[in-house]
Amino acid sequence: MIKKVDLRGLACPEPVLKAKRLLDDQTVERLDALVDDLVCVNNLKRLARSLKATATCQEQNGSFLVVIDRSLSAATGGDVTGDTATSIDNESHTSAFPADKAATGSGTVVFLSKDTFGQGDPQFSRTLLDLFLQSMLEAGHAPTAILIANTGVKLLAPESPSRHVLKEFQERGCPVLACGLCVEFYGLKEHIHDSQIINMFAIVEYLQEASKVLTP
Amino acid sequence: MSDSSHSGYVKLTDSTKAGGCAAKISSAELEEILRALPTLHSPRLLYGMDNFEDAAVYRITDDVAIIQTIDFFPPVVDDPYLFGRIAAVNALSDVYAMGGKPIIALNVLCFPTCDYPTEVVREILRGGADAVVEAGASMAGGHSIQASVPIYGLSVTGIVHPDRVLTNSGACEGDAIVISKPIGTGIALLGLKGQQLTASSQKQLLDNLTTLNNRSLEAALNYTVHAATDVTGFGLIGHLHEMAHASRLTATLWADCVPLLGQTAELAELGLVPAGAYANRHAYAEHIHYIDKNAEDDPLCDLLFDPQTAGGLLFALEPAAAQALVRQLKDIGLNAALIGQFKSGKAGLVEIALQCREVA
Structure with a gap:
């Protein structure tokens, strides 16, 4: 399951703690988190590394979209938290991000x-x-x-x-x-x-x- | 900390983004600004803005020099008494770092009096006063203004014999490096704010933040200390770099030997790392050499860069003396350790080895 969450506007350490709570749910395979700054990005990358998941980041209209994916972790291994921004499938993210909503798939x-x-x-x-x-x-x-x-x-x-x-x-x-x-x-x-x-x-x-x- | 102490008004730590020494302006920015300022160099001013000393030292007579310092920051904890006490312990530390004894302290207080009851101000000042009394100094006044964010600290005057001032610059080749307190206050304070600390880690953090550096200095003065500083906003690495730079030496730091506050290693691993730690990592990048492969990514390194509030003292002294000092500091209940060694090499370089080693 892919979860999306808007963590902008939260004071440190709330963004990383909220992401951690969402990822405590093992059925969440991928978390797309929108954050304000690079400090949050780096903290989420550390969280991903501790969960043996991959993390990629890209800038989006002055904010940063961090994608934490645990389905890829076993396959890729190695450096999963490199600082190089990796391009990700952008299709689902170009639309307006639901404000402070975790879109858990409707239905x-x-x-x-x-x-x-x-x-x-x-x-x-x-x-x-x-x-x-x-x-x-x-x-x-x-x-x-x-x-x-x-x-x-x-x-x-x-x-x-x-x-x-x-x-x-x-x-x-x-x-x-x-x-x-x-x-x-x-x-x-x-x-x-x-x-x-x-x-x-x-x-x-x-x-x-x-x-x-x-x-x- | 009791939650009842701040019912009815905004939590002290909610009013600020960066608390404690994490609120410091970056050293690179400062250096550039300070370089352009006019100075009048009196020969009596023994230590001023050069070498990033912890405080200014001015010779009054052949036997007495005064140490002058000021330090203040926004709230690091919600309990006003503890905030005051921590800010004062932190400010007093600069005098100890120069080898002196604090004699007079003045309060520095900026406060939004409309947002908080008078009780909060009273508690902050009481916390500060208690630390000053414990240090054996006199609280002699201060200055307060209205401000949008609470800020508290002290201006402290201390005394020292002009020949016995401890500075950054005296470390010798082969000297061992001793730290008198565990590190990790920046990360632990984030953990506290995020309610991630166990009761015992919380106690350890608050005890650490409210422990004066007077006893570690007293213990150290039993030995020939070549250089000293205190570990604050620029993190262990930043202050070690300053000492290495001022002493024209290379420092080797053994990361595994560095004492850490409870839970800070796991919190760093989970990504509870303050902005100041990233800023320090960036600021000192060119002065760091990682001996082990991938050491840069080790969560332990986040702790080495973590900005410290009311941190311990860092001493450089001969290995045998250093070992004896560590034993003595441990005997008086401080979690001190021997964490590295100076060698000849590029001035200001800090080499980071993950494994502990024996002093050579």
């Missing part, structure tokens, strides 16, 4: 904050949710992400019938992301891959930026 986000579809008989409600997810998959809908919190994380338990459905969403390019606190609370940590764990900060960003949130 539909499915938010499963419990392991049931509505409220009623627990077993029946649970079956309905399995059916909902199965139907969504079969209909070919591809949400931006499926976020799972609270008892919803039980859907990812080994014995859960929905587990393979969610896995299929994932394989189709729709990230299935579970709240770390919840996974820990319900003792499911060992069954869920680290790359699927996100924090509340990321959940807020996803919900905030979605054009539509489905909460069955």
Whole structure:
């Protein structure tokens, strides 16, 4: 997932700390950050190096666009923080940058904050949710992400019938992301891959930026 | 620090972009400006603006010279008492760096009185006064004006025997370099502002910032010190360069030996590096030689350039004396270390080796 953020106007060390919080979400592969000055640029390059990601920078109307990319890190290696400004794919950045917004890809986000579809008989409600997810998959809908919190994380338990459905969403390019606190609370940590764990900060960003949130 | 101390008004550190010695004007800029100024050189003025000494020294009699210095900056912490105390410790340090004893201090205060309650001013001045009392000097007045940004510091007068002034310029070939305090205040203060410091790192930082250099000077005067300065806004590298330049020698600095404040290495690695550190790196680039490959990119180097507030003293003395001094400084609870050595070579060059070594 690519995230964009405008860090201009923030006093040091806020820009680098905010970038770090966004990159704590392992599903963010690339962060495009707009900053005021070279001090921020250099600090973000250090952050990238500490995360073993690449960082490139280019000037943009008096500001600087820093692209931190961790998908390239393993392949390139070596000097990832060279001071030479590298040209990057500019297509998506020439348009006006959303002011102080992290554009987490709009689209539909499915938010499963419990392991049931509505409220009623627990077993029946649970079956309905399995059916909902199965139907969504079969209909070919591809949400931006499926976020799972609270008892919803039980859907990812080994014995859960929905587990393979969610896995299929994932394989189709729709990230299935579970709240770390919840996974820990319900003792499911060992069954869920680290790359699927996100924090509340990321959940807020996803919900905030979605054009539509489905909460069955 | 308690958050309650600044409820109801803007945090002190929010009013300023660069706090402490990070607020210093770059040495290159200064040098150019100062060179053009008219000066009247009295033979009694033993040390003035040459060699970037820490303070001016003026001989009154054959036995007494006065040391005169002034230092002030915008808030580095939100707690007004601590800000006052840190600013005063920093200002008093210049007298110790010249080998003297402070006798009189005057307050320098610029303050937006409309933005803060009187209590804040009182606390800043109380912090300053406590440091002056601890130094054994008399607070004898001062001057205050209205300003948009708070600024506090001291003008300090000290005394020293004219023959026993410590300067930048006396280091000898083979001298070992001793630092009396850990470095990293610029980076740690950013960490404090960004709420990244653990309670113990925070305590270590504030203790460090409020520790006078009087005891390190006293300890050092038991030995034959060839050169001394204090580490402030130009960072360890900048002040070491000035000493090497004034002494016409090359300094070798062993980066791994330099004591660091808690968490500063990891914070530097994460990119919490103040603007002043980049400015120092740029300003001294031509005087630096990195012995190890890729050392330039080592996060440790950011610390070597980090502008220090109320930093420690830097001494040059014979290796055996240096080792004894470090032991003595450690005995009185200071995190001192032997961090390098002077050798003959290009004047003012600072060689950086990452690994610690033994003095030759």
